[in-house]
Amino acid sequence: MxxxxxxxxxxxxxxxxxxxxxxxxxxxxxxxxxxxxxxxxxxxxxxxxxxxxxxxxxxxxxxxxxxxxxxxxxxxxxxxxxxxxxxxxxxxxxxxxxxxxxxxxxxxxxxxxxxxxxxxxxxxxxxxxxxPPQLFFSAGYVVQEQECSICGQDYGDCDHIAGRPYMGELCAIKAKGLQVDHTAVVTEPADKRCRAVYYHTEGGKRNRMTWKIEPLDESEDAGPDDGSMVVHAILAVVSDQVTLHRxxxxxxxxxxxxxxx
Ligand SMILES: [Zn+2]
Structure with a gap:
């Protein structure tokens, strides 16, 4: 070398x-x-x-x-x-x-x-x-298994600590058998990509970033007509891979x- x-x-x-x-x-x-x-x-x-x-x-x-x-x-x-x-x-x-x-x-x-x-x-x-300020969501999960990304054992059974480096890898907890238990609006989300993107309004759906009203897609239901608000949100981003935007x-x-x- x-x-x-x-x-x-x-x-x-x-x-x-x-x-x-x-x-x-x-x-x-x-x-x-x-x-x-x-x-x-x-x-x-x-x-x-x-x-x-x-x-x-x-x-x-x-x-x-x-x-x-x-x-x-x-x-x-x-x-x-x-x-x-x-x-x-x-x-x-x-x-x-x-x-x-x-x-x-x-x-x-x-x-x-x-x-x-x-x-x-x-x-x-x-x-x-x-x-602009964002409306964040966080999903609570029931997890069947938590695996250590470094050694593959159950996290907690080994000595590795999530977030610490080991021979060129950061230890992470791999959750397996995920089931969504609940979702909640939070101020400090685990992942800031989990946020409200649109909400329904008269004439379509409003993009919360641009404020522009866009037409609903054919597959999208306008939602109940009882004054309740319909929000399109990203609730989870599942990826342990590197993302390269172009x-x-x-x-x-x-x-x-x-x-x-
Ligand atoms: Zn380990």
Missing amino acids: TNINDLVEQLNKELDECSVMAHMTRDSGLQREACDRLELLVYVAANYKEQAVSHQFEDAANLFLGFIYSALALRSQICMWLYLKQENPDNAWDCLVLAQRYADSAIDAHEDFSKVKEFRDKMEQIEKLVF PWLAEGEACGAEGGV
Whole structure:
């Protein structure tokens, strides 16, 4: 393996150069190029991580995991601006939430990424300044089994702790046999993507982001005529995969899951 400091320097330089594009005013074409560079950085860092794992260098493996999440966070932030410029605030919101989550993961991955906290705080400010207040939902589940993502045992039977890094992987609890027990409106949801998207109003449904009234789809029922409110909401996002948005592609092919990290 090449000197690890050289690899780290190379990755940091690439991140710094791409972060220049993380402003709304930047040219969309240049932002797209930065997204491509960051996607490549994710693959390069994943390759370094695999090499570190094969040599059982745990600190290096966790460090490269931090780079993967940092690149994904920055890429998500740039995609958020691209979607906003395209008047697609719903997808921009998903990218904002992803940027926050990936930043949290970078901070968890390795102590060298504690500086990502500044980025994380900035994304929190952007959430408040750029987007309207959201109506969040949280689903309560009955779970049959909770499995540790690191060793596959029942979570609690092993010594791994969720959110901590182990040889280039963050420990997560995999819930199995999920049954939704209840849903509730909350102020601090587990996943900010779980939110009200539309509510029915005279003439159709109002998008809570754009405030525009859109016609109901043929399959959609207008709901009871008793004054109660019909809300379209996202109640759960089930994915342990990396999501890569591509705002420059047509809707439907613009977002793909690219496997775990
Ligand atoms: Zn375990």
